Amino acid sequence: MIPHADNEKSDGYDYDTEEKTMKWHHKILLSSSLKVALLALITAVIAPMLVYHYVYYPSLDLPPSDGFSAGSCLVRRSARLMCGVGQVNDSKLCHPQCCYDTDNSICFHRSPSRFTYVMDDDEWDANTTLRSRISTSPFNFTDTLRQIKLSIDDVSATHVSVAFHNPLLLTLESRRIEEKNYTYQVDSPELSVVVSDNLGNDIFNTIRGPIIAAENIWEVVFKMTDEDMYGLGEIPLEEGMVKIIYSNARGESGVPLIFSQTNGSYHGVLLDISGPTEVTFAGENQIVVRSITNVGMKFHLFSGPTPKDIMTDVTKILGFQNQLQYWMLGAHICSDLPSSDAQTDLSDYLTAALKDKLPFESHCGTAPVVFDDDVCEDSVQANLKADSTLVRNNNKRFIPHISPYISVYYEESEETFDDNSTHIETTTEFITESITESYCRNISSEYDNLMLRSADTEKPYKGKVGNAFVIYPDYKEQGTEKVMRKLLDGTEIDGAVLENNWPLDESFKFVNETSEYLPYFSKNFEDAFNYTPQWNITRPNGEIYMYNHNEYGNNFARTFSNLYDDNIPIWTSSQWMSGDIVNKQNVNTTWTNLQRELIEAALGGASGHKLWSSPICGDTEHYNNVTQVRLCVKWYMMATYLPLIKIHSKSIPRDPLAFTGTNKNYIITALNRRLSLLPYFYTTLQEGPILRPMFYQFPESKNLSSVKTQFSVGDDLLIVPDLLPSQTHVHVTMPPGVWYELWSGVHIDAEEGQPVTMTTTDADFLTLIRGGSILVMQKDARETAEETRLRSQYSIIVALDCHNVTVNISDPATGNVAKNVTECHAEGKLYINDNMTLVFEANDEYLSITSEDEDFDAFCDAEKAVWVDHVKEISVYGLQEDLNNFDHHRHIENVINLCDLKDKEEIVIQLN
Incomplete structure (x- = not known):
């Protein structure tokens, strides 16, 4: 028999009494549900309060006494805003109105911030x-x-x-x-x-x-x-x-x-x-x-x-001013190469370029110009005039590269610095007055009051570029036009590239004490200030230069353009809130920079800078003419579609004549192809930028908004460059509409947003043309843009956009009958000048050409014409396959005289 108790309370324990006297904390500890609830309460309320006070606050403090919002330090890490410099090792360095994260030594703003x-x-x-x-x-x-x-x-x-x-x-x-x-x-x-x-x-x-x-x-x-x-x-x-x-x-x-x-x-x-x-x-x-x-x-x-x-x-x-002239769309060449006889080298180069039929528009001369304080010896001015004569006599335009600073002469010196100064000072002084008179160094003396001033000595600030000391005219001051006029001394130029006009200063600067003068000076500011004039120098009127630094390039460009009444085009490397032509500088030759230049040029156009110049194959010393030839050739191909292009050789030549064999052929082909597309580029630039990011051209397409490996070229072309070495395929995210490969007419059968993989070649970028557009080209490129425009007959590509539609057709027997038919359409323009534009419209049967305005002299008058007047061929994409006489398009050779529009309202050409 199993023993058992006679009743439930036979063990002597009074359950009713003890349960009534059980402590509350015993009940919590013995109840699973209550323990969970308590833990949740601690996690949700008490723990954040402890963290709030002992982790995020630099010290315990009370809500602000001003009655406004206290702000919370419980800010998601992803949303934290650095308070002051942010990273501080001691909480005492964090402002008491900020929050402090002791684990990460970060000072950050409350939400909402008390600093308001x-x-x-x-x-x-x-x-x-x-x-x-x-x-x-x-x-x-x-x-x-x-x-x-x-x-x-x-x-x-x-x-x-x-x-x-x-x-x-x-x-x-x-x-x-x-x-x-x-x-x-x-x-x-x-x-x-x-x-x-x-x-x-x-x-x-x-x-x-x-x-x-x-x-x-x-x-x-x-x-x-x-x-x-x-x-x-x-x-x-x-x-x-x-x-x-x-x-x-x-x-x-x-x-x-x-x-x-x-x-x-x-x-x-x-x-x-x-x-x-x-x-x-x-x-x-x-x-x-x-x-x-x-x-x-x-x-x-x-x-x-x-x-x-x-x-x-x-x-x-x-305030964009349209400085665009047709010749500016061609290639511009500049060399900065060591030479014992620069004039002879320039002459030999121009002769070789003519022999190889190198297509380019202008040259900068023997080297970029830095004006000398010594204007009586005329060494710089004499070379500048000789360069101008030589280049212009070879039927090219002279576009010198000019820096804003002036090199000056000093006696030998030792560099020293004052412990209280943030800039190295030298014991050098301007050469004595008697020597100055004999050498006629009179810019620094005659225009001393127009120069930026040293903060320590109040004398003209002395910067350094290379091994030369330089001084900086303050081009915001009236009178600096006289300085530039004296330095140029009447040299004939067709334009100018204003480079290094941040302006450049390579002198050593101490920045470790800058925090004593500026409450915030980050590493990013330090890097930016490193190659510009010392931040605390002054303008002639006593203002701190730093506050006007961004305007320096604008003022230099404005001063320079005022020297020439015919409004010659001015490229500038530094501009602030201006519509000047951009001259991009200091680009290293890398595959990464090849893509970056495309992105920056596209964003520049979308931001209002339609005329954007980029150095082909970079423009720094970092170029290897053995290992980077393939990259350089691809860069030239990219240049086909840039707004403006410049080729600038430094110690190693990278102009087209520096290449041989197939690579040289690829480069000259790319430059010729650019010339062939200039009628389209010139027309596009009348209304918008040439190179465009995808989000700009197709703002309604979510699939394209962040794509940065393909770009629109005007409204009608799309390029998909191969931006990696040895790349054989590219991936296209298809834009809305119908698209064809530009040179063959192959239809790209894909829906909007669909990725398409296509092969690419060493000879070109993949280029597509939009269905519904008409592209006017001049395939037979000559040696300059203007000669091509006047001599090369037009080639027209009609890229049809065809859709099936239902129409009602009247039938005598049955009445109206619904029938499916294909309707095709394409249109385009050729801008001639402000008083003449040619308009092209087509369907699958006919191409019509009409004119807006009546300035026919631009292509019909033998003495005044600047455009050719004949169309020699038409290619049609998108026709039914049985109408094609080539694999993917129909080709028509039919000479059309555009001057017929003088006597008739429309020229009509049958397409099939």
């Missing part, structure tokens, strides 16, 4: 004064400006500017218009600015982030979109990227324009900040703009809704 401005009025207007909430900034605890202003200016229905500025130094307009495609909201009391399009999509939103204004450091954070952004040389812009807006050898060449897309609409923000500026793309698409300025920050906002609309608005700001 507040307004006492309930509603903002143009007269509202904003006062700082925190008296010191997170940058070395410098004092913030007590008061700033916010100005919002309705420039047009699609363009509004937003500026945060110091009212003591800058007054801005705040216009209002009724009809506009955007709205804005300014919240109080803590400042928040949101600008949206009429669909409610944000264009510009300060997201209650920091707005900091202090001496020599302003910071504004904003957000444009949660989707993709493009610009500043990048497709797309990605987290962690940092861009510096301060003209320098490695700086951005285009305007600081950022495109964003939201829900299929495109918006733009243009940074109009002349001081040294750092733009950081932080997590979650936050944009941090920090500028060394005392004036403020201005942002131009564009509602779009397409990238083309944005470009149109930006172009109005840049």
